[in-house]
Amino acid sequence: MSFDDIIVTGGAGFIGSNFVHWVIDNQPGVHVTVLDALTYAGNRDNLVGIPGDRLTFVHGDICDAALLDDIVPEAGAIVHFAAESHNDNSIADPEPFVRTNVEGTYRLLEAARKHGTRFHHISTDEVYGDLALDDPARFTEETPYHPSSPYSSTKASSDMLVRAWHRTYGVEATISNCSNNYGPRQHIEKFIPRQITNILSGLRPKLYGDGRNVRDWIHVDDHSSAVWEILNRGRSGETYLIGADGECDNLHVLRHILELMGKSPDDFDWVRDRPGHDRRYAIDSSKLRRELGWEPVHTSFQEGLESAIQWYADNKSWWETAKSEVEAKYAQSGQ
Numbered sequence: 001m002s003f004d005d006i007i008v009t010g011g012a013g014f015i016g017s018n019f020v021h022w023v024i025d026n027q028p029g030v031h032v033t034v035l036d037a038l039t040y041a042g043n044r045d046n047l048v049g050i051p052g053d054r055l056t057f058v059h060g061d062i063c064d065a066a067l068l069d070d071i072v073p074e075a076g077a078i079v080h081f082a083a084e085s086h087n088d089n090s091i092a093d094p095e096p097f098v099r100t101n102v103e104g105t106y107r108l109l110e111a112a113r114k115h116g117t118r119f120h121h122i123s124t125d126e127v128y129g130d131l132a133l134d135d136p137a138r139f140t141e142e143t144p145y146h147p148s149s150p151y152s153s154t155k156a157s158s159d160m161l162v163r164a165w166h167r168t169y170g171v172e173a174t175i176s177n178c179s180n181n182y183g184p185r186q187h188i189e190k191f192i193p194r195q196i197t198n199i200l201s202g203l204r205p206k207l208y209g210d211g212r213n214v215r216d217w218i219h220v221d222d223h224s225s226a227v228w229e230i231l232n233r234g235r236s237g238e239t240y241l242i243g244a245d246g247e248c249d250n251l252h253v254l255r256h257i258l259e260l261m262g263k264s265p266d267d268f269d270w271v272r273d274r275p276g277h278d279r280r281y282a283i284d285s286s287k288l289r290r291e292l293g294w295e296p297v298h299t300s301f302q303e304g305l306e307s308a309i310q311w312y313a314d315n316k317s318w319w320e321t322a323k324s325e326v327e328a329k330y331a332q333s334g335q
């Protein structure tokens, strides 16, 4: 099944906007309606350059049932990215996470049920909790849920709602759980852009705890191509894990950035650890590769980091005004 009119929630955020650009560039004839509340993480400029006849922008909240009743009947599918997405924020104030990630997903599922709309839910590998550094295991679709943070527990809750709405009401739905994304337009509160923009601002990068926590990095465009395959060819009711075999510990990632930006490998500060900090994430994406033939194409982490560094250097006006506020917030928690 191929959809030519889709709603993308959270399409003004990091992954949502990259997905919209990917669809516009790679799927001629598809029209996208972005529904986004433009929170601190959303930016209308992330969608600049997209032709007006391919994009409709709706400034609104996914918890607004009346608004959903207006726009959902026109669409063939909903691709649901909108969320509160940052672990550190969820530790400081969980309430918006419960509202947007749980209630918002519920409202969208109700709209999809009412109007018979295909639903694809974007989720995270963090629902599975974490793995030990010396454990050879990776997460699969069968790994039990064991979320650690307020953020990941609200994402796990939203996944459960999607499963229930599929089984009980027959909503045509799929879920994807992806690992850590990087690339252009990622908010500067997140690890890689925070370190790049610190260096560009003359500040020292900040590493939590002992720096040995492992994340499984994937370029955001590879996430987009996987979501498109699952939306169009995935089996309803199924979950697919998305990952690109990119495990690396935080100290190595930071030293790589320092080296690429011409700094000494010790030119950073060790700071207070995140409470409940997950140790390691690792994705086994063989189901997605086997069933849908998907493969990542951005397999050089070095090239991906170089182009991310170049993007932040070339787009200072995109992030400079937010920088002092983000750093002031981190300073309050000793990070």
Ligand code: NAD
Residues within 6 Å of the ligand: 009, 010, 011, 012, 013, 014, 015, 016, 035, 036, 037, 038, 039, 040, 041, 042, 043, 060, 061, 062, 063, 080, 081, 082, 083, 084, 085, 086, 100, 104, 122, 123, 124, 125, 155, 177, 178, 179, 180, 181, 182, 187
């Ligand atoms: P982001 O914080 O950059 O963007 C979130 C977007 O959602 C913003 O544009 C924001 O304005 C919008 N939004 C927030 N609350 C809303 C509401 N109530 N109504 C409408 N719009 C609202 O997030 P991101 O990093 O792009 O993540 C997108 C999705 O991908 C999330 O669901 C996240 O859980 C998931 N995910 C992220 C990663 C990652 O590495 N960043 C990895 C796996 C999964």
Ligand code: DAU
Residues within 6 Å of the ligand: 085, 086, 087, 088, 123, 124, 125, 126, 178, 179, 180, 181, 189, 190, 191, 192, 194, 206, 207, 208, 209, 213, 214, 215, 250, 274, 281
């Ligand atoms: O795994 C997928 C998840 O990846 C997504 O679901 C989340 O939305 C996304 O934010 C991301 O979560 P993380 O908590 O892994 O990402 P973050 O960029 O916040 O941190 C990555 C790692 O870097 C983590 O181990 C904490 C560490 N860190 C982070 C910051 C901001 C530092 O050492 N220093 C920092 O300044």
